[in-house]
Amino acid sequence: GNSVTQMEGPVTLSEEAFLTINCTYTATGYPSLFWYVQYPGEGLQLLLKATKADDKGSNKGFEATYRKETTSFHLEKGSVQVSDSAVYFCALSGNGTASKLTFGTGTRLQVTL
């Protein structure tokens, strides 16, 4: 079945540092890939997505490239802010009748001044 593996957290960075959160996946066919963000006490918000190989999703300074050859979708940001502190989930959707999402375990990011 489908699965998503994320790097363990928490990740602690100083403001303006470079962020990478690794994500690899296992899936049959050609899944779509997503990053969701969950701020403290809130629900899941779509951060970015990519629907085919070599697509780059980007939003709010974050970006991730769909790499089929390495089955990866790593999240990057050049300069993090304190307001980016949240839990980040990598997810994929398969090709079923209704596209359920398979999530990774989430990576907590803590950005300090």
Add this chain to the structure above:
Amino acid sequence: EPEVTQTPSHQVTQMGQEVILRCVPISNHLYFYWYRQILGQKVEFLVSFYNNEISEKSEIFDDQFSVERPDGSNFTLKIRSTKLEDSAMYFCASSENRKGVGYTFGSGTRLTVV
């Protein structure tokens, strides 16, 4: 921007009681989902629903769970006899099509079973 609305935001119930979690998906969406997140753990798929029937369900979605779309707007998750381990955040989501276009989550219902 259209939203998926969930009520209540927090529910406390006694073990063995039935609870109904309510969701109003985005009006032109056709696919509906429930997920849960046990505190500090990953988000897990429970069930998907299309054309007034379940499309897919996970192993978690056993006989104590049921879903219903009782009218044109609401989508409910019923847990018949709650257990302590049902305590979690439950998220409803909806999408326009099976490819997940417009996939939107609600803000969740925190269920606490005591």
